Amino acid sequence: MTKEERLKKRHSAEKRFRFYGLASIFVALLFVLILVQNIFSKGSSAFKKTVIKTEVFYNQELLELKNGASEKDIINADFYEVMIESLIKSFPAKNIDEENELIRLFSADAEYEIKKAFLNNNNLIGEKIILDLTASDDIDQLHKGNYPRDLPEDRRRISNFQLAIYDNFVENDKISKNFNNYYFTKGDSRDPELAGIGGAIVGSIYSILICLLLAFPVAVLASIYLEEFAPKNRITDFIEININNLAAVPSIVYGLLALQILLATIQLPRSTPLVAGITLALMTLPRIIIPCRASLKAVPPSIREGALAVGASKFQSVFHHVVPLAMPGTLSGTIIGLAQALGETAPLILIGMVAFVVDIPSSPIDPSSSLPVQVYLWSESAERGFVEKTSATIMILLTFLMIMNFLAVYLRQKFEKRWN
C-alpha cells in the first residue's frame, strides 16, 4: 500500500465513523420526537374539559331552604330536584327514559357544582344563574372528537337522542371547552371526567420528601466516612462492591423487602407515602453514595494537604474544605437519584400504593397514590377519558423529571469551583 492509499483509508475511516455517529443521533432524536408527538397528541386534550352552559333555577319549593340558611343546612340540602328541573328546561325530555339519558350527558358532579355555586353566593334562592356544568365523559370525548359517531346506535355508548341534544347544544353555543381544573385538584375517580392527579402529586411529593430526608444525610455521611476516614482494607473493599451492586438491584426487589419488613414485620400503614418514602430511600441510598464518593475522590489531595499543613485536624480538613468542594457533584447526583425515585413504579405497587384512592392525602400516613402508579392504573382502564389522562399524566411526570434534571445541571455549573 502506498502512502497516499494509507492516508486515504485513514480519512475515509474517520468519515465513516462521523457518519455512524450522526446517524445514531438522528435515529435517537426521531424516536424522542415520535414519543413526544404521540403523548402530546393523545394527552393534550386532557387539560381541557367540556362544559355545558345551563340555566339553573334555585326553586325555593324544591330546595326546602329558608333565606339565609346556614352553611350546614345548605350542605345537607338536596339539590337533585333543582338540577333535574333545570336540565329539563334546557332540553325538553318527554318521558323518564329520555330524562335519564339527558342527565347522563352531565357528570356525576353536576349536582355538587350547582350546590357549590349556591354556597359561594347565598342569595340565590329563587334566582336564576347560568352555570358551566361539567359534561359526562361520553360527551367530553365526543366534543373533543375522540368518539366515532358514525357507528350504528347499538354499538355506541351515546344514543341517538343524546346525539340530538348534543347537536342542539352545539348549535346554540351552549357547549364549550374550559381549563380542566378537576384534573389538577381532584383525586382518582371512577368517572374519567372527574378523575385528577391532585392526590397522586401530593402522594409523590410526600414520598420524595421522605426519601430525601432519609437517604441524603445517610448517604453523604456514609460516603464521607468511607472515602476519607475508613481504613482501606478488605472489609471496605467488600462494602464498596456491595454498594455498587445494590445500585443495580432491580427496584421490585426493594418492594419485596419493604413488603416483608415494613408492612409485615413493623406493620406500618399500607399504601402510604411514608412506606413509599422509606422504600425509595433504600433504593436511592447507593445511587447517591456513588456520585458522592466520586465527587469526594475528585477533590485533589493537594487541598487536603494544604489544610493539614496549616494545622487543621483531619476532621477540619474534610468538613471545611473537601466536603464543600464535593457538594455540587453530590447535590446533582442526589437530584438525579430522586428523579429516578419519582418515576419508580414497581416497588410502590408491591407496597399497595396501587389502591384506588379518591381522597387527597393530608399527611404521609394517609393512603395515597403516586404519579407513576396513577399512570399505570389509568393505562389499564378502558374508558376513552382515561386514555388521554394517562398521556397527560406522563407529560406531567416527564415535566417534573426534566425540571429536576435541569436543576441538577444548573446547581453543578453554578457552584462548581475550579482548582488547578
Place this chain on the structure above:
Amino acid sequence: MNKVKIKSKNLNVHYGQKQALFDVNLDLNEKEVTALIGPSGCGKSTFIRCINRMNDVIDICKVTGNIEIDGVEVNDENLDVVSLRERVGMVFQKPNPFPKSIYENISYGPKIHGKGDTKSELDEIVENSLKKSALWEEVKDRLDEPGTSLSGGQQQRLCIARAISVNPEVILMDEPCSALDPIATAKIEELIDDLKKTYTIVIVTHSMAQAVRVSQKTGFFHLGKLIEVGKTEKIFKNPDNKMTQDYITGRFG
C-alpha cells in the same frame, strides 16, 4: 553559627517494603536556610515531610528513629500533630491555594487555632502575612477574589503567606519554584532571603543555582542516604565526597 533547631537521629522511613530513608542524621540551624539537593526519588521530600509528620497521611508509610525540634521528639505517638503543624508550616511543589477568597485562604489557619478572635485582629494577621510574603501590594484591593484567580507565582506566595499566618517557627518548602517561571522564582527567592530572619527554612530544590543563591547549608541526598552536608559554599566549591562532586557538576542526576 546559629543554634540547632531540628535534629534527626538515625531516621529511617519505609513505604511498605521499600525503604526510602536510611539512617539520616542531619542538624538544621535556627534562622537559616538549609537546602536539600539530590536526584529525583532520593528521599529529600520524604525527609522534610517527617518534620511536620505529613507522612502520617500515607497509610503504608512507617517512620522510625528520632527527629527533634528544640529537643522535643516529633516522632512521638502522643504528640499532637495539630500543634506540631502550627509550629512547622509547609509550602508544596504545586501552589495549592484553597478555592476560596484570598482573605479566607490566609485567615483559615489563625481561625482554627483560635488566633485573631475579632475581625480587626484577623484583618491585621492577613495584612501582615501578605506583606511578609510580598504579595500585599498586588492583592490588597481584591482580597475577596478567589485565590485560584492569581498567577502561579502569586499563588505560591499566597501559600507562603498562608503558612506564615499561623506564625510558625519552621517553614518547609518542597520544590516551591519548580512550577514557576524565572521571574516568579526570583521573587520567591528574594522572599526566602527575607523570611530567614524570622524563620528556620528547609528547602528542597532541583536547582543547584537556587541552592547556592538562597541557602547557608546544603545537604546532598542519594538513594535515601544523606551523602554529605555542610556549608553551601563548601559543598559547591569543594565537596568531600566524589558523588557530590559528580552531581553538582552535572555528571549524573
